[in-house]
Amino acid sequence: MTADTTARYSWGGDEHIFVELAESMSLPASIRAMAITTSLRANRPDGILEICPANASYQVRYDPDVIEPRALLKHLQDIEREIGDAGDFSLATRVVEIPVLYRDPWTTETLMRFRDRHQDPDATDIEYAARINGLAGPEEFIRAHSGSPWFTSMVGFVTGLPFMFQMVPRQRQLVVPKYLRPRTDTPKQTVGHGGCFGCIYSVRGAGGYQMFGVTPAPIYDPAQTMPDFDDFMVYFRPGDIVKFTPIDRDRYDDHVQEVEAGEYRIRSRRVDFGPKAFLDDPDGFNARLLEVLRAD
Template sequence: MSTPALEREARYTWGGDEFLFVEVDEAMSLAANFKVMTLASKLSGAALEGVTDICPANASLLIRFNPDVLAPSVLEATVRGFEQDAAGGGAETLATRIVEVPVWYDDPFTAEVAQRFREGFHQEPSGTDLDYAAKVNGLTDAAEFIRRHHEQPWLVSMVGFVAGLPFLFQLVERQKQLEVPKYLSPRTDTPRLTVGHGGCFGAIYSVRGAGGYQMFGVAAAPIYDPAQTLADFKDFMVFFRPGDIVKFKPVTEQEYAAIQAEVENGTFRYRQAPVVFELNKALEDPERYNRELMEALDGM
């Protein structure tokens, strides 16, 4: 099945002498992001001498290169060739992984911070972020929102803004997307590993700091480990990669504490499994394909 985002030609622009910017689409969509991931994967696999960094984003790709080693015309021609392959049906699958992320929803850490930043910061100062998220999505209560949040997987559409922070796009039909406005004014504090949401994007705050996303809970294990003390970080201090698929798993306070103990003694490992993501299946029947993806974790 062809999609406009795969067939539409990207816009190529230059940033000074060292950057090529490839805009696949003006808006985020699964197909547009899939094309970005495909271009990034093919360019990385080509191992062109002179390419120093490849930064995939929601609907665009930024490439840094050394023009003294790699001619700009050669780089552009190479990427355009990959794009033509994608338009011709060469971007239908992507080798990636699905990861289970344990989350303590409605936790006391984000609740305390949320109460400190209500008046003048939040749309509804008298409530909670979860209550507000449920209301704007037309759901019965916070419990229903939490269920909707974790019952379907999410795609890591890009990583950045701060070190290791993943932007997450839920793999559901557009009309079922959870959408929640950001705070009216950004907070000056957000707990580390906060699971938040702004617009149609979810996120996990890799470090403590400022933020404007609604806060729903905290992830139980680190996603950014500069010391690389855990086995999941042996290759790189940032855990998530663009194209990863995330399945949130609700945990209790006791389960959260047990995971924290595993992290402390260095034994924690994320449950994860390799998968081949198929765009056509995801677009044709998201719920059925999501079940297929999540079954990959059952044997782990």
């Protein structure tokens, strides 16, 4: 695993340090941010209030009355040197199965209302995505999109929205630009894609990512009424590994009924993720990883 190991540190007022680990966003840079922030949580000095990993960076909020800023800066630099390229990092996380109704009627109706903002007004989002990625059509695109897991690099922008890198070699990643101009509407729980990032829209609202389908799985529950939200109103956590599973309309409707009855659970399993093992053999690692979901 190789990465640029020189970070750029900058101050954000009197309470924040922002650390940029790489100028370009990539899975190795995201893993390195995860490794550093995981180590920081394990060796957390008094005065650190919040730790927020992102795609190729992280930010720390601290109390300057408790920890001297330069002492915190040195602590972060020491962790950076210790982590290096994160080749020895191991993350205790979850592999999560998210069912997806691809080419659903709701995102299809929405995208058709905004074709004047799209690169290809004569195609649907998934038809366009298939074509520019050199795939035969939507079915081949769905197989590529759902055939490998995705690494959750950060959660945010909109509350509960996960950003995800596809866990394949970079030259095989699906890449699709965002809309030319953002939409003013996106259905809740839309499975979207912009640049190299997959995402799930946690709430209905504006958006610019291409829309491929919708999941019945709630990922944001501010009232915490669903069983997956006993501890927190947001389901996803940085480091979660996602497997998208195509479903048909009947299965989608069944899951919606379970949601309405307050009985739906997202299927997940605990797993240890070692980035070196993944980068040495991505396909073999992914096959072993997805076997975890099939285990009873």
